[in-house]
Amino acid sequence: MGSRCCRDDKHLDKKGPAEEVLGEHLDKKGSAEEVLGENIDKEKEAEMNFKEEKPLKQVRDESKPEEGFSGRNRETSQVLPAPDQLNVDSVETTSAAVSWSQPPGLNQIQHHYQISYRCPGTEPHITTTSSHSITLSGLKPATEYSVTVCTVLENGEQSQLVLTTFTTVLPAPDQLNVDSVDTTSAAVSWSQPPGLDQTQHHYQISYHCPGTEPHITTTSSHSITLSDLQCGTQYSVTVCTVLENGKKSKLVSTTLTTVLPVPDQLTVDSVDTTSAAVSWNQPPGLDQTQHHYQISYHCPGTEPHITTTSSHSITLSDLQGGTQYSVTVCTVLENGKQSQLVSTTLTTILPAPDQMTVKSVDSTSAAVSWSQPPGLDQTQHHYQISYHCPGTEPHITTTSSHSITLSDLQCGTQYSVTVCTVLENGKQSQLVSTTLTTIHFQWWKRPSSVAVVCVLLAVIIGLWDSYAERDRLQNSLITWTKERDQLLNSLNIRTTESDQLQNSLNTRTTERDQLQNSLNTWTTERNQLQNSLNTRTTERDQLQNSLNTRTTERDQLQNSLNTWTKERDKLRKSLNTTTMERDQLQKETDRLNWKINGSCPEGWRRFGCSCYYLSTEGKSWEESRQDCLERGADLVIINSEKEQVRERETDRERDRELLFVFVYDVLLTMLFLCHNRHSSMGLNQSNMPGLV
Numbered sequence: 001m002g003s004r005c006c007r008d009d010k011h012l013d014k015k016g017p018a019e020e021v022l023g024e025h026l027d028k029k030g031s032a033e034e035v036l037g038e039n040i041d042k043e044k045e046a047e048m049n050f051k052e053e054k055p056l057k058q059v060r061d062e063s064k065p066e067e068g069f070s071g072r073n074r075e076t077s078q079v080l081p082a083p084d085q086l087n088v089d090s091v092e093t094t095s096a097a098v099s100w101s102q103p104p105g106l107n108q109i110q111h112h113y114q115i116s117y118r119c120p121g122t123e124p125h126i127t128t129t130s131s132h133s134i135t136l137s138g139l140k141p142a143t144e145y146s147v148t149v150c151t152v153l154e155n156g157e158q159s160q161l162v163l164t165t166f167t168t169v170l171p172a173p174d175q176l177n178v179d180s181v182d183t184t185s186a187a188v189s190w191s192q193p194p195g196l197d198q199t200q201h202h203y204q205i206s207y208h209c210p211g212t213e214p215h216i217t218t219t220s221s222h223s224i225t226l227s228d229l230q231c232g233t234q235y236s237v238t239v240c241t242v243l244e245n246g247k248k249s250k251l252v253s254t255t256l257t258t259v260l261p262v263p264d265q266l267t268v269d270s271v272d273t274t275s276a277a278v279s280w281n282q283p284p285g286l287d288q289t290q291h292h293y294q295i296s297y298h299c300p301g302t303e304p305h306i307t308t309t310s311s312h313s314i315t316l317s318d319l320q321g322g323t324q325y326s327v328t329v330c331t332v333l334e335n336g337k338q339s340q341l342v343s344t345t346l347t348t349i350l351p352a353p354d355q356m357t358v359k360s361v362d363s364t365s366a367a368v369s370w371s372q373p374p375g376l377d378q379t380q381h382h383y384q385i386s387y388h389c390p391g392t393e394p395h396i397t398t399t400s401s402h403s404i405t406l407s408d409l410q411c412g413t414q415y416s417v418t419v420c421t422v423l424e425n426g427k428q429s430q431l432v433s434t435t436l437t438t439i440h441f442q443w444w445k446r447p448s449s450v451a452v453v454c455v456l457l458a459v460i461i462g463l464w465d466s467y468a469e470r471d472r473l474q475n476s477l478i479t480w481t482k483e484r485d486q487l488l489n490s491l492n493i494r495t496t497e498s499d500q501l502q503n504s505l506n507t508r509t510t511e512r513d514q515l516q517n518s519l520n521t522w523t524t525e526r527n528q529l530q531n532s533l534n535t536r537t538t539e540r541d542q543l544q545n546s547l548n549t550r551t552t553e554r555d556q557l558q559n560s561l562n563t564w565t566k567e568r569d570k571l572r573k574s575l576n577t578t579t580m581e582r583d584q585l586q587k588e589t590d591r592l593n594w595k596i597n598g599s600c601p602e603g604w605r606r607f608g609c610s611c612y613y614l615s616t617e618g619k620s621w622e623e624s625r626q627d628c629l630e631r632g633a634d635l636v637i638i639n640s641e642k643e644q645v646r647e648r649e650t651d652r653e654r655d656r657e658l659l660f661v662f663v664y665d666v667l668l669t670m671l672f673l674c675h676n677r678h679s680s681m682g683l684n685q686s687n688m689p690g691l692v
Contacts, residue, residue, distance in 0.1 A: 079580055080159040081105060083113060083149045088166040089133070093141040094195055096166055099133035103151055103159070110154045117147040128152070141195040142170035142243055160576065163569060170249040171195060173203060173239045178254060179223070183231040183261045184285055189223035193241055193249070200244045207237040216544050218242070231285045232260030232333050246551045260339035261285055263293060263329045268344060269313070273321040273351045274375055279313035283331055283339070290334045297327040308332070321375040322350030322423055350429035351375055353383060353419045358436045359403070363411035366436045369403035373421050373429065380424045387417040391479055398422070412440040 081103035089097040098115070117136055118124035127134070139145060144167045151159040171193035179187040188205070207226055208214035217224070229235060234257045241249040261283030269277040278295070297316055298304035307314070319325060324347045331339040351373030359367040368385070385404050388394035397404070409415060414437040421429035600611035613631060615624070625635040 079584070080151055080153065080157055082151055082159040082162050083132075084162075086147075086149055086162045086164050088147075088164060091166050091169055093169045093171045093193075094139045095135055095137045096139060096145070096168065097133065097135045098147055098149070098164070100149055100162070102132060106151070112152050113149055114152050114158065115147065115149050117145050119143045119145050139168050140199075141168050141193070142199070142247055142249075143168050162573065165565075170241055170243065170247055172241055172249040172252045173222075174252075176237075176239055176252045176254050178237075178256045181256055181259055183259045183283075184229050185225055185227045186229060186235070186237075186256050186258065187223065187225045188237055188239070188254070188256075190239055190252070192222060196241070202242050203239055204242050204248065205237065205239050207235050209233045209235050216541070216548070229258045230289070231258050231283075232289070232331075232337055232339070233258050246554060248551075260331055260333065260337055262339045262342045263312075263331060266327075266329055266342045266344050268327075268346045271346050271348055273349045273373075274319045275315055275317045276319060276325070276327075276346050276348065277313065277315045278327055278329070278344070278346075280329055280342070282312060286331070292332050293329055294332050294338065295327065295329050297325050299323045299325050319348045320379065321348050321373070322379070322421075322427055322429070323348050350421055350423060350427055352421055352429040352432045353402075354432075356419055356432045356434055358417075358434060361436050361438060362409075363439050364409045365405060365407045366409060366415070366417075366438065367403065367405045368417055368419070368434070368436075370419055370432070372402060376421070382422050383419055384422050384428065385417065385419050387415050389413045389415050390476060409438045411438045413438050 083100040083103055085101040087099055089099050091097075100113075112128055112130045113132075114126065114128050115134055115136075116124045116126045119140060125136075136145070136147070144165060146163060146165050148161040148163050150161045173190040173193055175191040177189050179189050181187075190203070202218050202220045203222075204216065204218050205224055205226075206214045206216045209230060215226075226235070226237070234255060236253060236255050238251040238253040240251045263280040263283055266278065266280045269279050271277075280293075292308050292310045293312075294306065294308050295314055295316075296304045296306045299320065305316075316325070316327070324345060326343060326345050328341040328343040330341045353370035354373055356368065356370040359369050361367075370383075382398050382400045383402075384396065384398050385406075386394045386396045387406055389410065395406075406415070406417070414435055416433060416435050418431040418433040420431045604611040604613045611633070613628075613633065615627070619627065621635075628635045
């Protein structure tokens with residue numbers, strides 16, 4: 001088998017028979033030259049298309065085979081473009097939406113995208129999609145994730161990665177509720193945010209009323225009691241989740257209004273027939289707050305009377321006598337907000353009959369009168385009269401008039417008479433009383449015809465009456481003595497009870513003084529603790545403010561860092577793109593320079609864009625091929641007078657083109673021809689891929 005090594009050059013110093021044949025073809029520009037020219041034209045056309053259109057371009061050599069030559073596609077591959085404009089569209093607590101633009105030049109090429117995302121310290125999650133966006137789910141809240149996307153062809157070839165980062169949202173506390181509200185405190189609770197079971201966190205609570213600086217505190221529990229609040233005041237309360245690194249969630253807020261305290265110890269001090277005095281104590285916690293009190297009072301079936309006062313007592317006037325009144329008092333702030341009502345009832349005194357007078361007295365009867373009590377002109381009422389003499393049961397009668405005649409009295413007897421006012425409901429006024437004594441029988445005023453008889457009878461009766469009067473007086477004395485003894489015993493009992501009560505009062509007074517001393521001691525200690533608490537609270541607030549300042553500065557620095565990181569990534573991406581373009585342009589420039597200005601080494605001959613080296617010695621196939629490879633070329637075999645030479649694709653270089661050359665050789669000895677078709681890198685032989 002004859003072979004020769006060919007590497008295109010301008011001159012061949014030595015010309016053997018095979019060389020003369022090759023030169024013959026080169027001079028005459030036969031079929032091989034035409035094929036080479038067509039290939040060069042196709043290549044130039046591909047270069048222009050590469051510059052103007054796509055980064056990935058296929059160029060097909062459609063040359064028709066001539067005189068036994070066969071054609072084959074040739075493909076020039078460029079860098080696979082990466083996805084463009086990778087953006088994070090939205091971020092939630094456990095998910096994020098990412099999108100990108102289709103890379104240029106892939107409209108007609110089957111491809112998809114591979115997405116990889118991970119947080120620090122974890123294995124990446126990898127997924128694929130054919131669309132230009134994806135929603136990443138199952139993420140951890142408040143965690144930074146890095147996401148990479150690359151283009152993948154059907155044959156598995158991947159583009160460079162494009163990278164972005166995002167941080168999932170820290171969830172805010174859930175179901176913020178006001179559990180209870182008092183005059184100076186309130187209890188607030190919330191639910192733990194979802195997704196933070198394995199994450200260290202706490203909560204920051206801020207509360208304030210309009211016109212004041214917010215109070216800020218923290219807790220690890222899901223509830224807190226806010227103390228030292230102003231009564232009757234609306235507060236705005238916000239709660240947020242805080243991680244160990246200081247990152248905060250969005251705020252959740254609510255409002256609450258502390259209870260306005262009611263007046264304390266509402267008391268009815270005194271009640272008269274048409275008036276009543278009511279008093280109360282100031283509610284706690286209102287020493288520094290402008291307020292007044294609203295008093296409402298009415299009797300059943302009437303509209304309430306409403307009045308206000310800034311003092312702690314009031315006298316209600318123009319009341320109806322003997323009537324029950326309902327009285328309510330509430331605290332009122334300057335803005336009109338009212339506390340709950342405290343109430344009590346009172347009943348005005350029913351007036352007694354006025355100016356009771358004994359009009360006349362006889363031996364067996366007496367006339368009594370009185371004036372109508374004031375304030376009862378519109379009230380249904382009557383009067384109850386009771387009269388009796390000592391040692392007898394009282395006689396009771398009623399009348400609607402202002403006078404009455406008492407009959408069936410004993411002559412010469414003293415009577416006690418009482419009168420009271422009685423309403424329709426049976427309520428009675430206090431009693432007014434008087435006494436009267438009926439007169440004795442006067443016989444001397446009888447006619448003279450019976451004067452003597454009367455005198456005698458008078459003497460007899462007088463004596464009898466004297467004894468009877470003595471007995472009656474004796475009985476009265478005994479009765480009054482018994483009553484006196486009973487009253488004396490009752491007085492002794494009351495005196496003993498009074499002494500016991502006085503002793504009990506003294507004991508209670510001593511205990512009260514001891515309790516007062518204890519109270520004073522505890523009050524002093526409480527004040528000291530309160531002062532200490534205020535000091536600690538002030539220090540805590542100062543530290544909290546300092547912490548907030550440092551947190552704000554840290555967040556600003558973090559934001560700046562994130563901004564610079566994004567800019568750095570953009571610049572790095574731009575640099576990579578520019579570097580790739582520069583390398584491609586450099587390769588293209590070198591290749592074109594070689595086509596235009598390139599020359600073959602000494603001992604080689606150039607034809608078109610190829611250099612040929614013709615060996616004058618015969619070698620085996622392996623030796624011939626090795627010799628050509630060492631020269632940076634590849635072997636062209638000659639084994640017939642009209643032989644087809646084919647360029648082979650090597651393992652090291654996949655982007656070589658196919659070239660067909662007609663060689664007419666009349667030599668019968670085995671020679672070899674080395675051939676090198678330079679495509680990119682000038683005269684450096686190591687960069688000259690060969691053809692087989």
